Amino acid sequence: METEASQTSVREVAGDRMSTLPEDKKKPVPDVLELKERIQQLQTEAVEQLEQKLQQLVEDALRVAEAPATPPSPSHHLLYDDVKYRNRRLKLGFSTIFWNFGGLHIVMATWTSMQLAVFALFIAFCHWASFRVSLPISGFQRQLLDNSALIVLIAFKVGFLVLPVHVIQYNQLPPISVMILLCEQMRMIMKSYAFLRSQVPKVKMFKPHTDATGVLLPDFNHFVYFMFAPALVYRESYPRTKQIRWKVALWHLTEVFGVIFFISFLFECSLVPMFRNFGKQQLSPKAMVVAIFGSMVPSLTVMLSVFYCILHAWMNAFAEITRFADRMFYKDWWNANSYRAYYRNWNVVVHDWLYTYVYKDLNELLGGKRRTLAVLAVFSLSAIVHEYIVTFMFGFCYPMLFIAFDVFSVGLMLVSRDRLPGSNLLMWLLFTIGTGLLTSLYMMEWFARRHCPQFIDSTWDFFVPRSWFCSPLTSE
Structure with a gap:
């Protein structure tokens, strides 16, 4: 009993001492906690109000988009983009890509035929060069052979120009497919002309008694490389890199598709x-x-x-x-x-x-x-x-x-x-x-x-x- 009485007296004394402390030092910890909770509550309320405002703005924009609209005046019909095109359907360009690249299988088949025709031209050139060397230097036979080869070359170029155009007109190909086919047509014409322009003078100046016959005819593998290399001027050799960096090539091809989508x-x-x-x-x-x-x-x-x-x-x-x-x-x-x-x-x-x-x-x-x-x-x-x-x-x-x-x-x-x-x-x-x-x-x-x-x-x-x-x- 005496122990309990002494503890009670101690609590009373401690209570009297706490009551004598200043007001701002009585409960310091609860005040800080309440302030933090209040700040968090204000932040939560601010975020909720911002979300409500944004949702209201979106709903107002959608309501305006669904409302019927008319052009400002008849003079602005050219620039006017109606509601259906602007607001109800978001066009990302896929339909334009699919339409423009239509008939791609026809383009590839025609391109393959043109490439085979260019290879046939190379073979015809080799036969002409070999046969010309075997003829006498001075005589009517060489002149007849050269004139005949020139006529055949002109006919080949005319057919090379006309037939792809006929394919385009007959199949009604879309613009980008036409552009691919005609650009490849011009590329092959320029490359074949560059090859003939550099090799025909060598054949005409060739002397069978002094020159080596093995150097007369170009290598077919080099001709194939020239047809696919990004160059239009024919050279006997081109600078080459040691290896193919496939990651770099893949990145550039990805850029091609990305730019097509962007256009x-x-x-x-x-x-x-x-x-x-x-x-x-x-x-x-x-x-x-x-x-x-x-x-x-x-x-x-x-x-x-x-x-x-x-x-x-x-x-x-x-x-x-x-x-x-x-x-x-x-x-x-x-x-x-x-x-x-x-x-x-x-x-x-x-x-x-x-x-x-x-x-x-x-x-x-x-x-x-x-x-x-x-x-x-x-x-x-x-x-x-x-x-x-x-x-x-x-x-x-x-x-x-x-x-x-x-x-x-x-x-x-x-x-x-x-x-x-x-x-x-x-x-x-x-x-x-x-x-x-x-x-x-x-x-x-x-x-x-x-x-x-x-x-x-x-x-x-x-x-x-x-x-x-x-x-x-x-x-x-």
Whole structure:
């Protein structure tokens, strides 16, 4: 009992001492815990309120998207993108890819036939060279053989040009499939011409009594390598890498597919909505100008993407697979101070072929005194080939690309000089405007061909622009 009494007295004394402490020092630990709990509660409430606001904004946006909408005015029909296209269906470009690559099996079959025909040309050349060496040096037989071989070569080139076009027209292939087939056609023509241009003079200058016959005929394996290597100028040997880096090749091929997807996405989201109603309703001059200028940046993006896809990713992938060591497919054309430098650096592979087999030969033929004519011939040939591909790619003749290549580009190249003040900025400005204008013109003609009725004979309808007569401009 005495022990319990003593403990009670101790508690009382301790209680009296605690009661004499200041108010801010009585319960320090519970105050801190309560403050932390309050802060956590405020944070939770803030997050919940933010989620409610975001959910409300999303619901309001969906409600507005489902509401019917009308264009602001008839003058904006060209730029108007209806609710169904913009809000109810998100197009990522897959439908455009699947449609453009339709008939790929026909393209592959035709490509295989063309490649076999080029190999047959190599065999025919070897037979011609061997038979020519066995004939007397001076005589009518060699001349007859050369003339006959030239006639056969011309017939081969004509058939090589006509038959793929017939396949395209008969099967109504989509644009990208047509572009692949015709670009491969031009590549094979350029490579076969480069091979013949370098080997035929050697055969004609061959002397059987002094030269070794084994050096006369080229190796078939080297010819096959040349046909698949990313080069257009024929050489007896090419720099080679030691091994194939398959990871690098796979990465570049992945870039190719990624850029194709990106280009398709740009067309479906940025370019097609501007022009897909062309021919359905009349346009105002203001809407036309707004559409053309609105398509400049997407068109330039598409152009740069095509450049990266073909001249960087695709060429580097094949260079890695074929162990081709020379990877200079383009130079720093974006720093060019003139159109002359731009065309030299844009596509080094094609430029080297044109310089080696067209410009130099014409310059020697003209005696080196009329270089301007040689330059004009080079640009005319390039413009014709580009227009040929674009014509059958779209299915109509609309020579705006030919005019841009052979008129404006040549004029700008002859007028401008290197290292003019602001010339790089001027080049980029004209490049952007020209790309947007060409894209707008071709897309308007494309949709006019689908929305406007034919008003002229079917033969001339291929050459007469339907967009000029289908949807006239209206004054505001």
